[in-house]
Amino acid sequence: MDAAALTQLLSPEGWALLGALPPYDERLALVLSERLRSEGVAPDLVAAALTQSRLRSAGRAKFDDFADGMLFTQAGLEQATRFSVAARHAQRYAAAGCTTVADLTCGIGGDSMALAALGLGVVAIDSDELTAALATVNLRHFPEAEVRHGDGLTTDLSGVDGLFADPARRTTAGRRAHDPAAYSPPLDAVLALREKVPALGVKVGPGIPHAALPEDAETQWVSVDRDVVEAGLWFGPLAPEGPGRGALVLRGTRATAVREPADGLPEVDAGAPATYLYEPDGAVIRAGLVAMVAAEVQGRLLDRTIAYVTADHLVPTPLATAYRVLDVMPFGLKRLRTALRERGVGRVTIKKRGTAVVPEQLRRQLDLRGDAEATVVLTRVRGAQQVLLVEPAGEEP
Structure with missing residues (x-):
C-alpha cells in the first residue's frame, strides 16, 4: 500500500466499498474485481480495496473480529x-x-x-x-x-x-x-x-x-x-x-x-524409550526447560542433547504432546519400510531431532501404499540413531 491507496480507502467512497465487500475468497477475487470495474469503480480503488479485504481475511488469525475494521500492510x-x-x-x-x-x-x-x-x-x-x-x-x-x-x-x-x-x-x-x-x-x-x-x-x-x-x-x-x-x-x-x-x-x-526454578533445573537421566514419548512445546524447548517436563511426567531424556522425554506412564501436561510408543528400531530404510507396510501405512508424519535425514526425501524412499496413518520419530537414543513408531496418546482411564 502507498499513500495514494490509503487516501482512496479513507475517502467516503473507499471506506463504504471496503465495508460492503463480501468475505474474501481468492477464487472469486478476479470476478469481483471485473464486476466492480464494470460498475464504474476506479481500478486503483478496486485494487486497494481487494488487497485490504485479503489482508483483513488473513488478519483474523491474529486479530479475530478486530481485523474487520483494521487496515494492514503485508509487512505490518x-x-x-x-x-x-x-x-x-x-x-x-x-x-x-x-x-x-x-x-x-x-x-x-x-x-x-x-x-x-x-x-x-x-x-x-x-x-x-x-x-x-x-x-x-x-x-x-x-x-x-x-x-x-x-x-x-x-x-x-x-x-x-x-x-x-x-x-x-x-x-x-x-x-x-x-x-x-x-x-x-x-x-x-x-x-x-x-x-x-x-x-x-x-x-x-x-x-x-x-x-x-x-x-x-x-x-x-x-x-x-x-x-x-x-x-x-x-x-x-x-x-x-x-x-x-x-x-x-x-x-x-x-x-x-x-x-526456571530459583534453585536450578532438576537433574534428569537419559535412557531407553519407555511406553510414552513426550514432545515438549517449542516455547519450553527454546527456554531450555525440557528437564521440567521430564520431572513433571517422572520421565527421562532419550538423549541428553535431544528434547524428547520418555516415561512409563501417561501424565497429561500442557507443556508437551504425548505419544504412545508402538515400536522402536535402529534406523534403516528397509526395516522401516517393512514395518510400515506390515501396518498398512500409506500416510506418514515424520518428526526428527538430532538426525540429518530429510523428511521429504525419506517419504519418497519409503514409497508407502495403504489406508492407515502413522507418526515416525527419527532421533538419537543415548547417542545411537533410532526410529520410534508412535501414535497420539489420550488420557489413561
Missing part, C-alpha cells in the same frame, strides 16, 4: 503481535501500575490497541509515515491513544512510565535477522532506554541465543497452539519475579506459564 501484518499475546503484554503493564506506555515501534498498532483496551494511556510511535497513518486508523476507537510519526528512540518521554518495543527483524533482503544487532532499531539501542524508564518490554525473535539475553531480563518464550511466535524481554517492574527464563504456552483459551 506479518510482524504484528497476535492480539491474544498482546493482551498478555498489556496485562504486565497494568499489573506493574503503569499509566502511560510508549509503544516505540508501533507498526500497525496491534500492541497499542491491547494497551489502550485496558484503559492505559498510549503513545504509539512509528518511523514510517504510512505505517503511522495506518496505526492512527486502527486506534481510532481509543481516545487513550496518541499516534506520532517519528523516531521512538528519541521521542519525548515526558509523562511516560512504561516502554514497549518490537524492533523489525528482517534484513533489507527480506531475510529474518537473528542477530539482535541487526534489528531495526538495534536491540542494544532499545535496551539503553531502561535507564530512563525501567519498565521496559521488548519483543524479540524466538531464535535469540541465550548468550544474547541481558542478565537483568525476564525472558519468556511464547507459543500459540504449538507455534512459537516470540520471546519477550521484560525489565524492572514488568518482571516482578526478577531475571530468569520462562515459557508461556497458549492453547485455545488455556494459558500455562512455567519458569
